[in-house]
Amino acid sequence: MADILIEGGFVITMDSERKVIRDGGVVIDKGRIVFVGKKNEARRKFRVKKIIDASKCAIIPGLINAHTHLFQSLLRNLGTDMELLDWLKTSIHPAISCYSEGDVRIAAFWGIIENIKSGVTCVIENHYGAGYYETILDAMIETGIRGCLARGIYEINVVDELKEKPDEAIASTERLVKRYHGAANGRIMVAVAPMHPCFASKELLLKAKELSDKYGILYHTHTAESKRDQELNVKSHGKTDVELLHELGILSPKYHAVHAVWVSEKEIKYLAETGAHVIHNPVSNMYLASGIAPIPEMLKAGINVALGTDGPASNNTQDMLQTMKFAACLHKVSKLNSLALTAWDVLEMATINGAKALGLEKELGSLEVGKKADITIINLDKPHIKPIHDPVGSIVYCANCNDVETVIIDGKIVMENRKILTLDEKSFAEKAESGAYNIKERIKERFNIEYPFEKHMI
Numbered sequence: 001m002a003d004i005l006i007e008g009g010f011v012i013t014m015d016s017e018r019k020v021i022r023d024g025g026v027v028i029d030k031g032r033i034v035f036v037g038k039k040n041e042a043r044r045k046f047r048v049k050k051i052i053d054a055s056k057c058a059i060i061p062g063l064i065n066a067h068t069h070l071f072q073s074l075l076r077n078l079g080t081d082m083e084l085l086d087w088l089k090t091s092i093h094p095a096i097s098c099y100s101e102g103d104v105r106i107a108a109f110w111g112i113i114e115n116i117k118s119g120v121t122c123v124i125e126n127h128y129g130a131g132y133y134e135t136i137l138d139a140m141i142e143t144g145i146r147g148c149l150a151r152g153i154y155e156i157n158v159v160d161e162l163k164e165k166p167d168e169a170i171a172s173t174e175r176l177v178k179r180y181h182g183a184a185n186g187r188i189m190v191a192v193a194p195m196h197p198c199f200a201s202k203e204l205l206l207k208a209k210e211l212s213d214k215y216g217i218l219y220h221t222h223t224a225e226s227k228r229d230q231e232l233n234v235k236s237h238g239k240t241d242v243e244l245l246h247e248l249g250i251l252s253p254k255y256h257a258v259h260a261v262w263v264s265e266k267e268i269k270y271l272a273e274t275g276a277h278v279i280h281n282p283v284s285n286m287y288l289a290s291g292i293a294p295i296p297e298m299l300k301a302g303i304n305v306a307l308g309t310d311g312p313a314s315n316n317t318q319d320m321l322q323t324m325k326f327a328a329c330l331h332k333v334s335k336l337n338s339l340a341l342t343a344w345d346v347l348e349m350a351t352i353n354g355a356k357a358l359g360l361e362k363e364l365g366s367l368e369v370g371k372k373a374d375i376t377i378i379n380l381d382k383p384h385i386k387p388i389h390d391p392v393g394s395i396v397y398c399a400n401c402n403d404v405e406t407v408i409i410d411g412k413i414v415m416e417n418r419k420i421l422t423l424d425e426k427s428f429a430e431k432a433e434s435g436a437y438n439i440k441e442r443i444k445e446r447f448n449i450e451y452p453f454e455k456h457m458i
Contacts, residue, residue: 002029003411005048006377007039008055010391014351014366018344020391026059028373031185031411036367052416056381057405058391060347061366062121062146062374063320064354067220067258067279067308070111070125070136071096071104074436075313078451084226084288092313094449096129097161098442103435104132108139110432112147113425114318117418118401119376121146121409122354122364124279124308126193126220126258128152129162133176141184144414144422146374148358150193150220150256151176153208155200157232166204170211177215187410189358191218191256196225197241198233202248209250218358219250220279223257226290230262242267251276256357258308260298261291268294272301277357280349282327284310295331296340306357307349319401321378324350328396343396373411379403 004027011024013036025042027035035042072092079091099107108125115123125147127136133151140147153169154162173192181190192208194200200208212219224230224241237244242263245251253275260271260278271278280295298305307327309318324346331341355365363372378399380388385398407415414422443449 002027002034002046002048004028004050004052004408004413005042005046006052006054006059006375007042008053009057009059009380010388011036011059011367012347012391012395013368014061014348015368024059026367026375028375028408028411031373033367033369033371033373036369052377052406054377056379058378058380058395059367060376060378060395061351061364062376062407062409063119063350064122064306064358064365065115065120065309065318065320066124066256066306066354066357067281067310068111068115068123068125068318069127069311069313071099071107071127071130072311072313073111073114074103074107074432074439076316077453078313078440080453082288083228084290085228085232087288087314090449093129093159093162094443094447095439098439098446099130101132101135103439104130105135105139106428106431106435108136109143109423109428111312111318112139112143112145113420113423113428114312116143116145116407116415116420117404118319118321119378119404119407120318120320121374121376121407122148122358124148124150124191124220124358126150126152128154128193128195133172137176137180137183137188140188142422144409144412146187146409148189148191148218149176149180150191150218152193152195153200153204154195155204157199157236166201166207169204170207174211177217181215181217185410189218191220193220196222196229196233197244198229198236202237205245205248205250209248212254217254218256219252219254220256221258223260224262224267225259226288227262240267242270246270246274253277254359259285259290259293261285261293263294265297268298268301268303271298272303276303278303278305279308279357280305280327281308281310282330283323284314286326286330287314287316292330292334295327296335299345304353304356305349306354307346317401320350321395321399321401321403324396343390343393346396347392373408375408376404377406379405
């Protein structure tokens, strides 16, 4: 007897043929998909312990949020309407040094809750500065999400509180790899992540590559995010990010170029030739006025492009459905071409391309027999979505995070009918509210900061 049958609605497989199955069925057993096809055939072939009625829904591969910063779930809208480096200097870096381990724990759980409720089954969490990396990883394990902790490292050109010595930071990352990489039935991964080349010495960048090569782990780094950070990198290293990384031999199929906004044609060629991946974060690129990444050109060059929300303080949500719509619309208007990035393109970026970036495309990213059962069910029976002519278009251009009904990770139901089953959401909501307020007050007292929005408060 199999574990679960999800039946009815549209099954959007994201397989190589991009099949969409009407009145479909997906059967799960022992954490893996054992059938994808028509509902009636599934009923004939399988007896199951549980049936999920998805007759008015879309059944899709679990979304992969390929870049975020969970600690920022307590900093939402604290530093609005700023450019990247100013935003980091005045709103993010001061906040980090005011976090306790308890704050990091609450932020991690609250951020993971938001991801799951957005239909995300796997998240790449780029944590830095505040420490308590084990706390983030333990939260991933406890909530049931699939996650990769990209252990961030700052070394130069930042406030002293964030600076780390290369050997110590790499040793810390290696300890995390040995303890956590592959934990929780393979749900947990660890990556090395110098934050930006402009905030790292060549020594650190190369030591991170050595660690990546030694353990086969991902190398996840903000790359060519803004014009000003490129100017800082030229000042520090004499080259732009991609030129420097190419010269040092760091670009590879394990490398994640997060953002990749300010890249030239030659640098696109470097990324393509080395098999590096790009993580596109369209909302934060707009929010921080960083620019528009040349995503259509990258796709044309054969680069695998995944999708991320970026942190909740620079988006300011982790709604992957909304992020898909922003991505598609941004490039249409940027190129004055309605086909510059299609609904199918961005859904691929949020599913199978994310799996490729993780090196897990044989396990995740599509609904196919033998793959891990990471599945998201979206309710299409809503006034802002119906009628359903094109189900992929309906998901990308109409749906939002509140339409996600059920989330299954590793064959286990983590959210059902919008209720998280692995933790007490209400309890964490209260803790997040009070924790965020306390952090803000500590920032103001320690750094004598007044936030612009406060002048309007009475």
